[in-house]
């Protein structure tokens with residue numbers, strides 16, 4: 001399947017559609033005597049969040065305003081995730097909830113995009129059960145969303161636009177509306193060539209394709225000039241980045257760390273087979289690159305890793321962990337683990353528990369295996385009974401919660417720099433933020449350090465030093481000692 005590079009000239013159709021839509025929506029605004037609004041509902045990973053920021057950017061450039069409140073917006077887009085069954089069920093549930101709104105308002109537009117659209121059975125279900133969905137389009141064609149929206153309005157009946165072509169678009173050509181004023185999501189590559197046997201992503205997001213290094217550096221420089229303090233470099237496999245002149249991921253890390261203005265450079269997701277010693281060395285030697293490595297393990301059993309088509313074994317994985325722990329002793333390590341993969345025996349599971357203990361992960365995303373239609377693992381024999389999966393999952397959670405708590409306890413008494421993310425979800429006068437090692441911290445600000453007239457959210461993006469006073473299973477408590 002060819003990778004199609006999209007440049008400025010290829011977007012002329014998009015631009016004329018944007019113009020037409022601006023006219024259409026200003027006409028609708030005049031007719032309804034009110035602002036026309038949109039709502040983009042995002043499921044899944046940060047790449048989906050970044051895609052949603054682009055959808056919001058395009059909708060704002062049509063003259064629409066983001067909807068506030070529970071009632072339905074004039075244009076509602078569901079940006080979906082297909083990684084697990086419950087993510088899919090949530091979409092169908094939410095489509096059911098807005099049925100009456102869509103039926104009562106003939107001008108209301110409902111659209112579905114994201115990874116679920118690349119699974120045929122989902123599109124069939126939308127066609128049959130949700131005829132009031134006006135538009136279905138795939139993640140690869142996000143840049144052409146205005147064209148599809150215009151066409152679905154003209155057609156006045158459901159438009160499904162799905163193709164498996166792999167596109168790489170110069171992201172700077174797509175309007176974007178970033179959600180956080182201090183953190184910017186910056187995709188550097190798209191797609192995945194790994195075909196882990198349990199994963200739908202390679203079928204949903206296509207083959208790996210990387211943005212031009214110069215494009216990424218230009219975008220990062222603009223973000224630094226705009227005052228963004230943190231960037232998250234994104235990709236299904238950031239480490240397998242390949243620039244058109246042979247550039248690799250370390251080149252991006254080094255270039256990003258040399259741009260003045262960023263306090264935090266983060267990246268997600270890594271694949272253990274592609275995490276080189278050089279990446280760990282750059283993390284250790286660059287003050288503004290996060291001291292946190294997310295390294296999805298999935299299983300501690302070499303036999304299961306083979307069945308998952310994950311091309312590394314325990315000893316390879318532990319070599320990277322030990323090198324990271326040696327070069328970045330103040331750093332944190334997180335992972336992804338699947339429990340109950342087809343064929344997993346009690347011995348295999350014990351292998352997972354023992355490597356979790358040895359790695360002493362600071363945090364982990366833990367999942368019960370969920371068969372994804374279309375993946376190899378879904379048709380494998382020896383699917384594990386749900387009660388056994390749940391029992392094992394409980395044991396893993398107990399171990400990992402204890403490790404996470406110990407990691408937070410080890411912070412108590414220390415003072416570290418925090419990038420403030422705003423008001424904590426627990427209390428209005430509590431601020432929240434993260435350490436360089438990605439530990440979540442909730443902290444108070446003494447009156448003497450408060451800036452008169454500022455609310456908690458006004459401190460978003462500022463740096464401060466916090467003394468850690470206590471620890472909980474998933475976070476650290478503290479008190480600000482210096483505002484920077």
Ligand code: SF4
Nearest residue numbers: 192194195196199201
């Ligand atoms: S590396 Fe494996 S788990 Fe990750 S996106 Fe690719 S196929 Fe899925």
